[in-house]
Amino acid sequence: MQGVTGDGRAAQDGLWGRRVHASILPWPALALLLAGCQGPLSTLDAAGPSAQAIATVWWWMLAVAILVLAGVVAAWMLAMRRGAAPQGDGAQQSAGRTERRWLVWGGLVLPSVCIAALVALGSPAGLHQLPLPGKASGVPAPLQIEAIGHQWWWEVRYPGHARAQRNEMRIPAGRPVDVITGSADVIHSFWVPRLGGKLDAVPGRSLRVRLQAHEPGTYRGQCAEFCGVGHAHMGMTVIAMEADAFDAWLAGAGPAAATSEAGGTVPQRGAQQ
Template sequence: MPKRLANTIPHATSVLISLTLLPLLLLSLLLLLPGCAEERQQSALHPEGEPAQIIAGLWWFMFYLLGAVFIIVMGVAAWAVFRPRIEPGEGDADEPVGDRFIIVSGIALPSIVLVVLLVYSLTVTVSLRQPDSAVTIEVIGHLWWWEVRYPDHGIITANELHIPAGEPVHLKLSSADVVHSFWVPQLHGKMDMLPDHVNTFWIQAGRPGTYRGQCAEYCGEQHARMSFHVVALERDEFDQWLARRAQPAREPTTDVHRSGQRAFMEAGCNTCHAISGTEAHGRAGPDLTHMGSRPSIGAGQWPNNYANLAGWIANPQSLKPGNHMPRSYLDADELHEITTYLLSLE
């Protein structure tokens, strides 16, 4: 094989690989773009609170800085691939790469980039220190739902947090079983929830609204269906919500509701669930004191309406396999009465 042809083959191969990979990279980026334009309810890049804005700022800083590094590296790689070839013995082809180039591109520039990232990330860490807060909420992760307590007000609920907008909220996070992770992307980063240990955390919503949260640590079969919502209210609305939720459950006012309460107790639902003001004091499952006012069931999976709630009571394993609530064997009248009673608990 001629010497010049032998030197040309590796060059042609490099060009072919580059021309193949570049379109694939661009196509991959284009395929990802639609995901950035749809639902923003769980997007860390669309922050709605001070801590989330700080974290998003770090992300964008890293994106632009490392994007510039990527472009420079690709430019140098392209120059190496497409620059004119010099045959051995011609010009400076036998001269080694200069030490200055190696020191600058291989040591100095990467060190500067890493130091800049370290300093900026430390600044972000300091700025995320927990501020003083007038509201404390305890959140306990279960398989696969969230227990939410307001210890200063004697309120226990499930799968939803109500907070005052514009104020930092102190969180005490723990787990009743395995490791979970609390994450509301639009309000803050992630924090692990550990058995027999309490991690302190905080969130803040800049304006009223509903923000979706998710367990961010794989915790078993229904991990993907372990979500919750944070509802941020104006301060006066939040105070009104606290006052309403601190009240015991509404007394049954109709025959159907009274029959439903009686069927609830006789079916043994009270051994796992609590309803304040009644004989139901169970703690294995979610507190149902104000069940009728909740927007969803199954840890944020289905709207809380008659059909979904009745289906859940009848056979929760068909909707969320592996959860700890067993199938019930109620007749049609009992199922109707219990469902109607729970929906009346507003």
């Protein structure tokens, strides 16, 4: 417990008399937190333009949140160090003006500025997720892929091609991909954190989200909507390939069924499960 002097201020042997040395800061904990920014399901370990736009918004939000927290803590510490409030009509009027300033600037102006900045910064990031026509010259047209959610697996099809995958999606690196989501039963959610935003797969509806991988690699996808007892195991592997290798793989498709990781097959449309 800290001592309190007669004027209500904390004694120097209490909170304000303590020193915090850099040597006791939790550096191992900080290292662990930073290590959490990477990984197959980390939205901060972006591997494509859509995911990078989301990560940029997140870092800006974190920076602003830290500044706001620092300002609130500084104001709190300043208020704790102040002595007893003076008495009298003049002092009460001054206190009233101070309260109104805090209400206007802290309760109205600051939130309005933060929300406006978030909208201005977040809107372009949202456009990265939409299947809009490409503007950059030399960029190939987006590839369309269907991802249909089932309890509890993903059916992946390539319109116009005799390809059907189970829990595996192959895409060309460096090319936009418009994923068309759907569901055969309940609401699922398609999400590949390192490549783009998430999008629900709703029965009876077709929704689209754009992904793109900067370079070849293997990325992890996961259903992000609780869809039943097998939800936790409803994952997907996304393999980004070189453009030529992907075209050869897509053209070399056989019958519209593919062996799954569990040894099953993706049935033809309309077939009984």
